Amino acid sequence: MSTQHATPASLKVGVVGIGWAGQQHLDAYSRIDGVEILAAAGMEAELLAQVEEKYSIPHVFARWEDMLELEGLDAISVAVPTFLHAPIAVAALEKGIHVLSEKPIARNAVEGQAMVDAARKAGRVLDVAFNHRRRGDIQALKSVIDQGELGRPYYAKAAWLRRQGIPTLGSWFTNPELAGGGPLADIGVHVLDYALHLLGEPKVLSVSASTHSELGPRGLGGNARYTATASSNKFEVEDFSSAFLRLEGGATLVIEAGWASYRKPDDEINFLVYGTDGGAELKVAGNPSPERGELHVFKDNGEENADYAPEVGSNGMHRQVVADFVAAVRAGESEWERHDGSLALNRAVIIDACYQSALEGREVRL
CATH class of the missing domain: 3.30.360.10 (Dihydrodipicolinate Reductase; domain 2)
Incomplete structure (x- = not known):
């Protein structure tokens, strides 16, 4: 469990998911001074071996649960199908690990709220990748x-x-x-x-x-x-x-x-x-x-x-998303509480209301 405040010289990160989005995060982290890609997790064995070699990643895992047990992780990116965003993010935040998740924050606002609650309780950063x-x-x-x-x-x-x-x-x-x-x-x-x-x-x-x-x-x-x-x-x-x-x-x-x-x-x-x-x-x-x-x-x-x-x-795209996330983590606790995922949760609330409106054929007030 990472309880120490990360410094610019010691930020150790992991990436869960090694498809297109995960590779954007890996590339972005690799370009930031003082960031070490400590681990990656993915189900595609051949692709995992490729990114392991490309970025000299010391620890690779098939299962994200095993990656979260690794000592020394300060922050992770979550770049997997949407239904896994909340389980992985909440588990990481409960271990004191900062989280950058791909969009949308989760399948719905209920799951998104659970992620925001976990970030606030842990006092850790939760950012969501809105690269556009x-x-x-x-x-x-x-x-x-x-x-x-x-x-x-x-x-x-x-x-x-x-x-x-x-x-x-x-x-x-x-x-x-x-x-x-x-x-x-x-x-x-x-x-x-x-x-x-x-x-x-x-x-x-x-x-x-x-x-x-x-x-x-x-x-x-x-x-x-x-x-x-x-x-x-x-x-x-x-x-x-x-x-x-x-x-x-x-x-x-x-x-x-x-x-x-x-x-x-x-x-x-x-x-x-x-x-x-x-x-x-x-x-x-x-x-x-x-x-x-x-x-x-x-x-x-x-x-x-x-x-x-x-x-x-x-x-800026994903490179700027990741750079902003790293900057927020390095800024310390005063900045962490401003990055609790609440903006992305707001988006989820609106999207949920849109689906409800379409299903029920009426205007929905927020």
């Missing part, structure tokens, strides 16, 4: 809004849409007991996060949502990029979702999240906002998504348009 808010174009737009360029935003629309992007037909992604939901829970939580982040974290008062499952149950909507194959799980989640959110202060936010629909071939991540003094639009389209999207700000100067394209920096 670290995009350079989203950060540039955030700066524009924060500086008051648009005045008071009153309407926004945000989406992540795919033509054929169901992540592995028949995998855990399409089983609600394992994933917690379909694209609304998977990529929609990113959309919700960056939209509320851009708007300054307004309180969501109510949601009215719809979900549709039209292509996935027919074996459609997957392609080679998403390794779509028939397997053990039926398609029992939505493949498209939309939600209308009423925000405190009178503003409106509309979000869409779709794994599969008959639309343009490119994946698209977007954000549109109208304010009292200006508007803005961001479009990120491509497979895979480009480093920089098209970002435009719409203003007028007297009788003439004064539209412009803000300068956009580079993407």
